[in-house]
Each structure stands twice: as C-alpha cells, then as structure tokens.
Amino acid sequence: MKGMLQYVHGNTILHKVPPLLKLLIAIAICAACFSTRSLLVLLALIVLDVILGFIGNIGRQTLRTLCSLCKFSSIIFVLQIFFVTQGNALVTLPLGVRITDEGLRFSAMICMRLIGATLPLTVMLTLTRLPDLTRQLVKVLHVPYKYAFAFTTAIRFIPILARDMAAVIEAQTARGVELDGNFIKKLRLLLPLCVPLLVSSIRKIEAGAISAELRGFHLRGKKAA
Amino acid sequence: MIDMQQLSFRYESAQGNALTDITLHIPRGEFLGIIGPSGAGKSTLLSVISGVIPHHYTGDFYGACVVNGMDTVEVTPTDLSRVVGSVFQDIDAQMVSSMVEDEVLFALENFGVPAKDLDSRVEEALATVGIANLRHRSLDTLSGGQKQKVAIAAVLAMRPQVLVLDEPTGELDPASSQAIFRVLRTLNEQGTTVVVVEQKIMLLSAFCKSLCVMDRGSVRLHGTMREVLAHPELLREIGVNCPRVATLHEQLLAAGLSAGPVPICVEEAKAMVEGVLA
Numbered sequence: 001m002k003g004m005l006q007y008v009h010g011n012t013i014l015h016k017v018p019p020l021l022k023l024l025i026a027i028a029i030c031a032a033c034f035s036t037r038s039l040l041v042l043l044a045l046i047v048l049d050v051i052l053g054f055i056g057n058i059g060r061q062t063l064r065t066l067c068s069l070c071k072f073s074s075i076i077f078v079l080q081i082f083f084v085t086q087g088n089a090l091v092t093l094p095l096g097v098r099i100t101d102e103g104l105r106f107s108a109m110i111c112m113r114l115i116g117a118t119l120p121l122t123v124m125l126t127l128t129r130l131p132d133l134t135r136q137l138v139k140v141l142h143v144p145y146k147y148a149f150a151f152t153t154a155i156r157f158i159p160i161l162a163r164d165m166a167a168v169i170e171a172q173t174a175r176g177v178e179l180d181g182n183f184i185k186k187l188r189l190l191l192p193l194c195v196p197l198l199v200s201s202i203r204k205i206e207a208g209a210i211s212a213e214l215r216g217f218h219l220r221g222k223k224a225a
Numbered sequence: 226m227i228d229m230q231q232l233s234f235r236y237e238s239a240q241g242n243a244l245t246d247i248t249l250h251i252p253r254g255e256f257l258g259i260i261g262p263s264g265a266g267k268s269t270l271l272s273v274i275s276g277v278i279p280h281h282y283t284g285d286f287y288g289a290c291v292v293n294g295m296d297t298v299e300v301t302p303t304d305l306s307r308v309v310g311s312v313f314q315d316i317d318a319q320m321v322s323s324m325v326e327d328e329v330l331f332a333l334e335n336f337g338v339p340a341k342d343l344d345s346r347v348e349e350a351l352a353t354v355g356i357a358n359l360r361h362r363s364l365d366t367l368s369g370g371q372k373q374k375v376a377i378a379a380v381l382a383m384r385p386q387v388l389v390l391d392e393p394t395g396e397l398d399p400a401s402s403q404a405i406f407r408v409l410r411t412l413n414e415q416g417t418t419v420v421v422v423e424q425k426i427m428l429l430s431a432f433c434k435s436l437c438v439m440d441r442g443s444v445r446l447h448g449t450m451r452e453v454l455a456h457p458e459l460l461r462e463i464g465v466n467c468p469r470v471a472t473l474h475e476q477l478l479a480a481g482l483s484a485g486p487v488p489i490c491v492e493e494a495k496a497m498v499e500g501v502l503a
C-alpha cells in the first residue's frame with residue numbers, strides 16, 4: 001500500500017507545474033481557509049482540493065485522506081461543541097451543558113478549516129518529487145542548502161514514522177490488545193507505546209544524519225557559506 | 226589498512242565500557258566478518274572505524290585506531306569517509322533522498338566531483354552492485370534488498386578503499402541476503418577491504434575470508450574462518466550458533482573418528498564424511 005505523502009508518479013498537468021508554484025497554491029488555499037469565516041467558502045475550498053486531487057490522478061487517495069481527516073475532526077467537533085456556550089441553545093443537557101447554534105457553527109468551521117488546510121498540502125506533496133522541491137528552494141528562493149535539506153528530510157520521514165506507528169499498532173493487535181474501542185481507551189493503550197516509538201525515531205534520525213555526514217554533507221554546507 | 230591498538234571506549238551516558246582493550250589488525254584486501262551477541266560492541270567497533278566515535282558519540286576513548294595511516298581521532302569523519310564507506314542496518318533511515326539516482330549523486334556532489342564525470346560515476350556505482358536498471362526509480366518502489374544495494378552503491382560512488390557494513394541483511398530475506406553478500410564478494414575481489422557485522426554465521430562462513438567473534442566489548446576469537454570454527458565449544462559458550470558443518474565435524478571427532486580439519490562449506494563437509502566412511 002502507498003503510504004501517505006509518498007510521491008505518486010504521473011503525467012498530469014499538476015505533475016508538470018513547478019514544485020514551488022504547487023507549494024504556493026497549497027499555501028494559498030491554506031491561507032484562504034484560515035481567513036474566511038463562511039462555511040460555504042470552506043466547503044468550496046475542500047471541493048477544490050478534491051478536484052485538484054482528481055486532476056493529479058490521485059482522486060481515490062485524496063478521498064481516502066479526506067475520510068480519515070473527517071474521522072479525526074469529528075472528535076474535535078464533539079469536543080468543541082460543548083465549549084462554546086454563546087448563542088441560542090438548541091439542546092440543553094443536564095449539568096447546564098448546552099449545545100448552541102453558535103457552537104455548532106464554530107465547531108463546523110474549525111473542522112472544515114482543519115480539513116481544508118491539510119488536504120491541499122497532502123495533495124501537492126503527493127504530486128511533487130521532493131528532490132525537485134529542494135532544488136527549487138535552493139535555486140529560486142535561495143534557501144541555504146542545509147535548511148532545504150532539513151525541510152525535505154522532515155517531509156520524507158513522515159511516511160517512515162507513520163509506517164513504524166502502524167507496525168506498533170499491528171503488533172499490539174496481534175498480541176490481543178483491543179484497539180477498536182473508544183478513543184480515550186485507544187489513547188490510553190497507545191500512549192505508553194509512543195515513548196519507544198519516539199526513541200526509535202530519534203535513533204533513525206540520528207542514523208540519517210550520520211549517514212549524510214559520512215557522505216560529505218558538511219562539505220556542501222561549507223562551500224555554500 | 227585498519228589497525229587498532231589497545232582500544233577502549235565508554236559511551237558518555239553508559240556505566241561500563243562498550244569496547245575493552247581491542248587490538249585488531251585488518252590487512253588490505255581482507256573480507257572480515259564480525260559476529261557476536263547483541264550488545265557485544267560490534268556496532269561500536271564499526272563506529273570507531275568510521276570516526277563516528279569519538280567525533281559524534283563522545284565518551285572515554287583510550288588507545289588508537291589508524292585507518293590507512295590516518296588516526297581516526299585526529300581527522301574528521303568526513304575526511305575518513307573518503308577512505309571508509311559505511312552502510313547501516315536501518316535501510317530507510319540512511320537514505321537522504323527519494324530517488325535512486327539522487328541517492329548516489331548525494332556524495333558525489335558533496336565531494337565536488339566535476340559535473341562531466343557525475344553521470345559515469347553514478348552508472349559505475351549502480352552497475353557494480355548490479356542495479357543499473359533501477360537508476361530512475363523512486364526508492365519507495367524498491368524491495369528491501371534493492372534499497373540496501375542502493376545504499377551500498379551510494380557509498381561506493383566515493384570509491385572507498387574500505388567498506389564497513391552493520392548488519393546489512395538484518396531486514397532482508399535469505400535470498401536478498403545472499404545477493405548482498407555476493408556483491409560484497411565481488412567488491413572484495415576487486416580490491417576493496419570489506420568489514421561486515423552479521424548475525425547469520427552461514428553467510429559469513431560461506432563468503433568471508435576471516436572471522437572475528439566479539440563478546441561483551443572484547444574480541445574473543447579472530448582468525449581465518451577455519452581457525453575460528455575449530456572452537457565450537459567456545460562459540461556456543463559465547464552464544465554464537467555454529468554452522469552445521471562445523472558441528473558435524475565436532476561430533477565426528479567426539480565419536481573418535483579422525484575427521485581432519487574443520488570444513489567450512491557443504492562441499493568440504495561432504496568430502497569429510499566420505500573420508501570418514503572410506
């Protein structure tokens with residue numbers, strides 16, 4: 001299975017757009033999501049993201065990402081809805097907890113912003129070869145090579161870490177740990193596993209850094225400076 | 226080529242020594258396998274050779290390690306890397322890019338190889354490990370064995386005289402593991418000194434010229450494959466599996482049959498058994 005954020009090869013227009021322009025479009029969509037307060041505009045932006053996904057021939061994958069983002073944001077939605085008490089009560093629960101129209105609107109906005117801002121970045125990064133992006137960052141934006149390298153390495157590590165996480169979950173499930181339960185229970189079971197995961201991530205990053213150093217990474221840094 | 230004199234090392238954060246009083250000479254052209262239980266100090270020893278210790282991991286360093294006339298404490302790991310190429314166990318973590326070609330180009334560009342030579346150098350490195358056809362592939366479309374070959378090609382591009390590998394087959398299936406060792410043998414035949422840490426004794430006995438057995442920070446045995454495998458009881462005590470051909474030899478001796486020298490491959494074992502039966 002293709003991991004998230006991994007480059008998907010293709011020949012669409014979006015593949016041919018220069019990487020920096022793609023990044024710019026993605027950032028523009030993000031910015032639009034955070035500056036608008038209209039749910040309709042947010043919805044339109046999300047639809048735009050999905051359309052971009054289909055143009056880039058990764059429509060299905062985009063929908064899948066959308067789906068998991070929806071799941072994740074539904075948790076935030078539920079949490080948010082109880083914290084906003086302004087506006088007219090739609091439902092009043094015991095203990096003075098109210099669900100208001102304003103709360104509903106606000107939660108929906110937060111969630112749609114989250115989705116609308118994450119989606120364009122994942123779509124564009126999936127359609128961009130990282131080395132091309134690094135090269136453009138250095139050549140066009142004159143970002144020092146070291147920083148461009150760190151940036152693209154960070155992005156490259158996301159799927160690797162996601163895979164480690166999936167492996168841990170799989171191993172725990174195989175040992176009979178029930179991870180299908182509710183969110184809190186899941187969190188309680190997974191949290192202790194995060195420490196070894198973090199340690200192994202740091203090991204990996206260290207190994208990567210050493211491997212780069214042993215192949216002359218610092219020499220390039222020096223010449224550029 | 227590599228000369229360690231009474232070398233001891235303790236990681237700053239650790240209580241005891243990771244390496245204790247190691248004296249080891251690895252001649253040019255050697256194909257040395259290193260084996261030993263987990264925590265024996267194998268990776269630490271390789272880090273010393275590549276200069277990562279004491280430059281990256283600090284601690285108490287005693288004694289000396291000289292590689293090709295350079296004292297590893299005095300020169301930087303980057304300078305050492307012109308002579309010593311290092312391949313690590315974690316296949317994905319050691320990659321710096323997402324395309325095969327870029328991975329190999331990384332070192333070449335860093336070391337300032339002239340642009341006109343880049344193409345042929347990449348071609349040469351990939352061809353040496355037999356994956357010239359993968360040049361334009363994306364790394365995440367490759368199998369583990371192919372990726373490890375890319376990692377080897379990426380350091381070979383610098384044309385190192387020494388290649389050190391830390392459990393390069395740790396994440397691989399038996400067939401890919403064999404393939405990696407065949408690549409190492411070819412390199413060794415072309416003159417590269419190869420030092421490889423490996424858990425699978427069968428691979429080592431089939432491919433390496435000599436073997437070093439480590440345990441708790443010390444070198445317990447070091448010699449030609451045959452010399453080391455002649456000590457099955459010591460190997461067992463350390464916790465290293467003995468190849469079955471060596472165990473068979475031991476059992477024949479125990480049964481009072483004169484079996485001759487230890488066999489190190491199936492053909493020799495066959496000859497030994499035929500000799501005993503005759």
Ligand SMILES: Nc1ncnc2c1ncn2[C@@H]1O[C@H](COP(=O)(O)OP(=O)(O)O)[C@@H](O)[C@H]1O
Pocket residue numbers: 236237238239243261262263264265266267268269270282
């Ligand atoms: N970065 C480190 N910091 C502190 N101690 C370490 C570090 N790396 C390894 N060690 C310790 O050094 C000893 C030797 O480890 P290592 O060389 O990795 O063994 P091996 O590769 O043979 O399994 C072990 O006891 C290990 O816990």
Ligand SMILES: [Mg+2]
Pocket residue numbers: 267268269391
């Ligand atoms: Mg090790």
